[in-house]
Amino acid sequence: xxxxxxxxxPLSTGQYHDVNxxxxxKRASREDPNAAINEVAEQFExxxxxxxxxxxxxxxxxxxxFSSNDMETYTEMADQQIAVNMAKSGGIGLAxxxxxxxxxxxxxxxxxxxxVAKQYASNDSELQKPAMMPITDSGxxxxxxx
Numbered sequence: 001x002x003x004x005x006x007x008x009x010p011l012s013t014g015q016y017h018d019v020n021x022x023x024x025x026k027r028a029s030r031e032d033p034n035a036a037i038n039e040v041a042e043q044f045e046x047x048x049x050x051x052x053x054x055x056x057x058x059x060x061x062x063x064x065x066f067s068s069n070d071m072e073t074y075t076e077m078a079d080q081q082i083a084v085n086m087a088k089s090g091g092i093g094l095a096x097x098x099x100x101x102x103x104x105x106x107x108x109x110x111x112x113x114x115x116v117a118k119q120y121a122s123n124d125s126e127l128q129k130p131a132m133m134p135i136t137d138s139g140x141x142x143x144x145x146x
Contacts, residue, residue, distance in 0.1 A: 034103065041098035045091045050083035 021043075029036035057075065087095060 037099050037102045038095070041095040041102065042087050042091070044098055045095040046083045046087035048094055049086050049091060050080050053079040053083060 025036055025039055028039065054076070057079065086092075
């Protein structure tokens with residue numbers, strides 16, 4: 001396990017059962033926020049991959065020579081480690097997208113969010129007004145609400 005307190009030490013050991021990972025992540029977020037963002041994104045991707053593997057295994061038939069509670073436990077542990085290894089080696093690209101969104105410069109700026117919110121607020125007031133259309137066969141002064 002990662003017991004070093006140096007900033008150059010890796011944030012996680014690559015083991016799914018690393019119990020000191022959260023403590024290391026908190027420390028790293030104070031020292032190097034970008035590295036912590038990368039680690040969180042990688043961990044999320046690992047969990048996502050593990051859930052995909054679990055769903056794929058659940059779709060397979062359960063009967064057979066090797067179906068038992070013990071085998072299911074070991075298969076789950078193997079899937080968890082496979083997910084961690086996949087995420088560490090580049091994964092499916094989800095970690096990169098998440099990290100980009102979590103970084104202040106990578107996501108949508110507060111100014112842009114404010115501009116979009118104002119635009120939608122003005123559009124919303126226009127949408128709330130009933131649209132009036134002339135009815136051609138009832139006379140020129142008759143209107144209907146659509």
